[in-house]
Amino acid sequence: xxxxxxxxxxxxxxxxFGTGTRAExxxxxxxxxxxxxxxxxITIGFVMVFSASTVRVISQGENPYTAYLRNLLIxxxxxxxxxxxxxxxxxxxxxxxxxVFIATLILQFLVATPLGVESGGNTNWIxxxxxxxxxxxxxxxxxxxALFIGWVIVKLNLDRTNFMHIAxxxxxxxxxxxxxxxxxxxxxxxxxxxxxxAGCLAAARVPGKWFxxxxxxxIPVAAFAVFQNQSRLQxxxxxxxxxxxxxxxxAPEQIDHALWALGSGGLTGVGPGASKExxxxxxxAHTDFIFAILGEELGLIGTVxxxxxxxxxxYGLTRLSLYHSDDFARIVxxxxxxxxxxxxxxxxxxxVAVLPVIxxxxxLISTGGSAFVATCGGLGIVLSFARKDSGMEKAxxxxxxxxxxxxx
Numbered sequence: 001x002x003x004x005x006x007x008x009x010x011x012x013x014x015x016x017f018g019t020g021t022r023a024e025x026x027x028x029x030x031x032x033x034x035x036x037x038x039x040x041x042i043t044i045g046f047v048m049v050f051s052a053s054t055v056r057v058i059s060q061g062e063n064p065y066t067a068y069l070r071n072l073l074i075x076x077x078x079x080x081x082x083x084x085x086x087x088x089x090x091x092x093x094x095x096x097x098x099x100v101f102i103a104t105l106i107l108q109f110l111v112a113t114p115l116g117v118e119s120g121g122n123t124n125w126i127x128x129x130x131x132x133x134x135x136x137x138x139x140x141x142x143x144x145x146a147l148f149i150g151w152v153i154v155k156l157n158l159d160r161t162n163f164m165h166i167a168x169x170x171x172x173x174x175x176x177x178x179x180x181x182x183x184x185x186x187x188x189x190x191x192x193x194x195x196x197x198a199g200c201l202a203a204a205r206v207p208g209k210w211f212x213x214x215x216x217x218x219i220p221v222a223a224f225a226v227f228q229n230q231s232r233l234q235x236x237x238x239x240x241x242x243x244x245x246x247x248x249x250x251a252p253e254q255i256d257h258a259l260w261a262l263g264s265g266g267l268t269g270v271g272p273g274a275s276k277e278x279x280x281x282x283x284x285a286h287t288d289f290i291f292a293i294l295g296e297e298l299g300l301i302g303t304v305x306x307x308x309x310x311x312x313x314x315y316g317l318t319r320l321s322l323y324h325s326d327d328f329a330r331i332v333x334x335x336x337x338x339x340x341x342x343x344x345x346x347x348x349x350x351x352v353a354v355l356p357v358i359x360x361x362x363x364l365i366s367t368g369g370s371a372f373v374a375t376c377g378g379l380g381i382v383l384s385f386a387r388k389d390s391g392m393e394k395a396x397x398x399x400x401x402x403x404x405x406x407x408x
Contacts, residue, residue, distance in 0.1 A: 025319050027389040033316025034386060037309045038082070038364065038379055044294070044306065045365040045372075046075060051273050052293045053286035053367055074369040078376040085380025090388050093381055094328050097144075097151035101173070104144030107137035108180035116184070122359070123184040136370035138181050138189045142196055143378050145177055146335035149200040154328045160206045170201070187225055187232065188346070188358035194218070195342035196335045203321040203334025235356035257282040258292035258351050262303070269299030286367040288359055291351045306365070310344045320386055329385035336378045 050068050057067040110116065110126045117125040117134055125134040149170055152158070158165045174197050181190045198211065226232045252260075261277040264270065275296045278285040285293050295303045317337035324330045340363050347362040349355030361371050 024323050027323075027386065030316055030319045030323070030389070031383070031386040033312060033319065034379070034383055037313035037316065038383075040309050041306075041313070041364040042075070042079065042376075044309075046072075047272065048290055048294050048297075048365055049075075049286060049367050051275065051297060052278055052290050054273075055278050055280060056286060059280060071367065071369075075372060078369075078373040081373055082376035082380040082383075085377050086383035086387060088384055090326060090329055090385050093147060093332070093384065094151060094154070097147035101144035101148035101151075104137065104141040105177060105180065107135070108141050108177065109183070110137065111180070111184045122186050124186045124189070133369060136368070138184070138186055138193075139368075139370040139374035140377075141177055141181070142189075142193060142339055143374055143381070145174065145193060146196055146200060146332050146339070146378065147381070148173060149197060149204075149335060150328045150331035153200075153204050153331055160204055163210065166201070166206060166210075170197070186359075188360040191222075191346070191358070192339060192342045192360060196339040199321070199338025200331050200335035202338075203331045204327075232356070232358075235358070239353055239356050254283060254289065255350075255353050255357065258289050259353060261289075261292040261296035262352065265296040265299040265302075267300050269295070269297045269302055272297050287361055288347065288357065288366070289351055290366045291348050291362055294365070295351075307348070310340075310363075314341045314344075317382060320382060320389075324385060325390040326385070326388075329382075329389075333382045333385060336382050339378065340375070 049071055050064075053067070053071070054064045057064045107126065111123045113126075115126045115128070116123045117127050119125065124138060125136050127134055152169050152173070153160070153166075156169060158169055160166065174193075178190055178193060181193060198214070201210070226236055257277050261275065261282065264276070270276075275285075275293050277296060278293050282289050282292060291303070291306070294306065298305075314337060317333060317340065321330050321334035321337050324333060343360050343363050346355055346358065346360045347366070350357040350360075361368050363375050364372065366372075
């Protein structure tokens with residue numbers, strides 16, 4: 001009886017799903033997984049910056065529409081940078097990479113000169129003579145560093161399993177850049193830059209054990225940076241379970257106002273422009289805590305939409321860094337992926353009191369000219385890589401209705 005059952009079992013055909021080979025993701029899909037979320041986030045930022053900054057501008061005695069016009073011009077310039085960057089060929093970015101890095105590095109070290117401008121204990125900005133607005137060079141340095149790491153690894157054909165090769169050619173420039181950032185006491189941006197470099201090295205496929213060693217070396221450095229500053233220490237302690245104090249109604253902290261804003265938003269929010277916490281209760285409503293104002297005005301639906309949009313964007317960037325046909329494009333895309341992911345996670349995590357507040361803006365949504373333009377530039381570069389990936393030219397040719405025939 002048992003033998004008969006075995007015989008019948010052998011006659012049953014086995015189910016087989018697929019061909020057994022893994023098809024590479026469509027480059028067209030990857031392109032739109034990046035482009036569409038970018039457009040969505042810029043649109044949300046366009047609305048939320050006006051809503052979150054109106055009260056602050058009025059309290060300073062300015063016309064909110066005049067002030068918003070300045071922000072609108074900056075956003076228009078950022079979109080222009082995005083468009084130009086994505087239209088330039090990848091070979092242009094490869095040739096320009098070392099010069100972009102040197103230029104942004106020089107700008108960064110200007111914070112230690114009389115051109116540096118201090119605000120909130122940090123010297124993150126510089127005032128260029130003849131220019132009426134401040135520039136935050138650490139934001140442009142992110143673009144320069146991502147390009148440089150990709151360039152130096154590919155140009156020198158570095159042995160990616162040789163620790164000294166990577167340490168000298170990547171680690172030293174990274175350390176110089178971090179030194180310039182820390183001269184301005186900007187720990188938040190320094191953490192994002194470290195994540196960016198890790199993304200580049202991961203896309204370059206360096207040995208995984210190096211990341212473990214780097215984390216072990218980074219922990220004492222980060223601990224020292226936290227413990228030597230009482231304000232940073234209190235921010236870290238405040239998010240540790242069991243150490244967070246109950247809100248004091250007579251003297252609430254910024255994070256208390258942020259949580260109240262998210263809670264009062266409910267499912268659908270109180271409506272665009274109707275936030276109460278932005279009325280000088282939440283000091284950085286237009287920058288670090290704009291996600292809280294978004295949650296108050298657009299509710300859980302709005303916050304979930306933003307989180308999902310960031311997730312889709314990061315997924316698209318990850319696909320590009322894994323499957324692009326060009327080594328330089330993969331490495332730079334890996335850095336930009338971690339840059340966007342780290343900033344979004346740190347910012348939103350701080351607003352919901354899961355991570356300490358370290359002054360990192362929400363990409364493409366928070367107010368900030370340098371941050372917005374630099375982010376648009378970085379995303380424009382990876383979009384230019386996506387446009388030039390193998391198979392994209394033919395795909396876009398098929399999708400173009402009005403195309404001039406090539407002259408023979």
